[in-house]
Amino acid sequence: MCGIVGYLGEKDAKKHVMEGLRRLEYRGYDSAGIAYYDEAKADHLVFKEKGRLENLAGLLPEGGSQAAIGHTRWATHGRVTKENAHPHESHDGRFIVVHNGIIENHKALAEEYLAGIPRKSATDTEIIASLLGHLAKGKDVAGAFRQVLDLLEGSYALLLMDREHPDILYAAKKKSPLLIGQNGRDTIIASDLTALCAAATDYLALEDGSIVTIDERGFSVRDGQGKAVRPVLSPVDKAYAETDKGVFDHYMLKEIHEQPAVLRRITAEYFDQETPRIRKDISAMLQKAKRLHILAAGTSMHAGIVGKALFENLARLPTEVHIASEFAHHPPLLEAGSVFLLISQSGETADLRASLEIVKEKGFPSLTLTNVKTSTLAREADKYLEIFAGPEIAVASTKAYTAQIAVLAILAFALGDGGFSLRKELALAAQGIENHLQDHKMYSGIVAGHLKKPHAFYIGRGLDYAVALEAALKLKEISYIHTEGFAAGELKHGTIALIEEGIPVIALVTEKRTAAHTRSAIAEVESRGADVLVIATENVAEKEDGIRLDTVHPLLTPLVCVVPTQLIAYYAALQRGTDIDKPRNLAKSVTVE
Numbered sequence: 001m002c003g004i005v006g007y008l009g010e011k012d013a014k015k016h017v018m019e020g021l022r023r024l025e026y027r028g029y030d031s032a033g034i035a036y037y038d039e040a041k042a043d044h045l046v047f048k049e050k051g052r053l054e055n056l057a058g059l060l061p062e063g064g065s066q067a068a069i070g071h072t073r074w075a076t077h078g079r080v081t082k083e084n085a086h087p088h089e090s091h092d093g094r095f096i097v098v099h100n101g102i103i104e105n106h107k108a109l110a111e112e113y114l115a116g117i118p119r120k121s122a123t124d125t126e127i128i129a130s131l132l133g134h135l136a137k138g139k140d141v142a143g144a145f146r147q148v149l150d151l152l153e154g155s156y157a158l159l160l161m162d163r164e165h166p167d168i169l170y171a172a173k174k175k176s177p178l179l180i181g182q183n184g185r186d187t188i189i190a191s192d193l194t195a196l197c198a199a200a201t202d203y204l205a206l207e208d209g210s211i212v213t214i215d216e217r218g219f220s221v222r223d224g225q226g227k228a229v230r231p232v233l234s235p236v237d238k239a240y241a242e243t244d245k246g247v248f249d250h251y252m253l254k255e256i257h258e259q260p261a262v263l264r265r266i267t268a269e270y271f272d273q274e275t276p277r278i279r280k281d282i283s284a285m286l287q288k289a290k291r292l293h294i295l296a297a298g299t300s301m302h303a304g305i306v307g308k309a310l311f312e313n314l315a316r317l318p319t320e321v322h323i324a325s326e327f328a329h330h331p332p333l334l335e336a337g338s339v340f341l342l343i344s345q346s347g348e349t350a351d352l353r354a355s356l357e358i359v360k361e362k363g364f365p366s367l368t369l370t371n372v373k374t375s376t377l378a379r380e381a382d383k384y385l386e387i388f389a390g391p392e393i394a395v396a397s398t399k400a401y402t403a404q405i406a407v408l409a410i411l412a413f414a415l416g417d418g419g420f421s422l423r424k425e426l427a428l429a430a431q432g433i434e435n436h437l438q439d440h441k442m443y444s445g446i447v448a449g450h451l452k453k454p455h456a457f458y459i460g461r462g463l464d465y466a467v468a469l470e471a472a473l474k475l476k477e478i479s480y481i482h483t484e485g486f487a488a489g490e491l492k493h494g495t496i497a498l499i500e501e502g503i504p505v506i507a508l509v510t511e512k513r514t515a516a517h518t519r520s521a522i523a524e525v526e527s528r529g530a531d532v533l534v535i536a537t538e539n540v541a542e543k544e545d546g547i548r549l550d551t552v553h554p555l556l557t558p559l560v561c562v563v564p565t566q567l568i569a570y571y572a573a574l575q576r577g578t579d580i581d582k583p584r585n586l587a588k589s590v591t592v593e
């Protein structure tokens, strides 16, 4: 998804902005651009290019600058072209803008204020720049900026340069994340903590309506009413600065390997000895719930399906899981006593934000479970909880999924009667994952042997079905093999017609109660020629099963069972030569509906 970075300070602004953009690459983008004030030429220069950041870097001349703004674009309004890439300039050339978000009324604004003014791009952002050019004539820039912002409907994180005042940058935020960081007299501003953490020591997550002025003395913030805000900065968590891949070839493989450590960190954060440590206000909110509604998308939604089983089994709390993009436009009948739990790694997913608007409108309490405590959903819901997975850079979510499940388990356990040591069971799961990861290279052979067709199936029952859905998503999103996750018992009701000689069917068997039934489904597909690979925990494994996992608590099997499926996806993508960490057409946080 789009990313923005700006810098004003004593060091090389162009270098800092390019480094920030490089750190935002993981979010997904299709073009990039930068504008900076070139000291030698005493002019603002603008460069943009389609494709990877290297293409843009190749265009940049030598030469210092103390102010720069940059952008990575993921096309929404207008095709992927150099013209549509940001920065955009006003028709008179005075203002230069980068923008994340969507201006919903851009057509109406163009008709009302900019009739007859030629356009260079098909973007909504160019309208913002030209509106400024139009309205700033003879006025102070800050006043004109506020006037333009008042006209905009939709979402924005904006950075603005004025050719007449090269020593000032302006920024504004509404419904799109924007963080401002400081390091002495240097100010860096970005849409994501990873982009500013290397350059800044402290930061502030801006509130909606904020307008920021940045100059050589630092920055000042005004709220939506124009009142000065005294910024309270937090120290930057340097974990976000460590974005190298270490000994691994890809972030995804690194993040898969981080899962045992993440589970241990979660246990340390959320337990006092055997007792879960959940904030009292959050426990109280959940204890009052008559029904829990989980809202999420993609992998987080799959974690939510596991969450349903955890809340219903451990806390006896009836729970529904909703695909956020469906809930946002077709909310079901909701009874009094409903509580909403939003699960989102990034905390920025637009479908969830649209759903949260409905939840708030109807007056239901809400809690966000996220990996990014500075995120919009963390701030917009009534309360939030962190999953402590650390920065997840690969687009394909892995460690966030297991972290979400672990925190859901702790929450559900805290609401229930306990009866066993969840802390110990999570430790066993972490150990089980660690044991299995030691042999991760064997997946190269497993994948070469089994995944020879452009289609594949994952099957399972109960929690294994939940993992089958996630496994199928992982395989298709990074290897582009068409994969479906099916409830094993449902195959015979139609889908079995697709089974032919050599079709890979990967069966997940960890549930004792239904293992025999899943084995029947395996026999059915095998007798129709499927190439079956069974992933089973030791307690239900049979001699010929291809992959065996340590036995863990029956409600925590997804934590270990998902790991082989992540490795299958990884090695399948590796063998197909796809861009594993940045799969085509996908973005790390999906901030458009």
Ligand code: M6R
Binding pocket: 297, 298, 299, 300, 301, 343, 344, 345, 346, 347, 348, 349, 395, 396, 397, 398, 474, 477, 586, 588, 589, 590
């Ligand atoms: O940041 P979120 O957890 O809200 O993101 C939801 C989905 O977009 C995300 O899980 C997506 O499905 C991933 N690409 C899966 O690997």
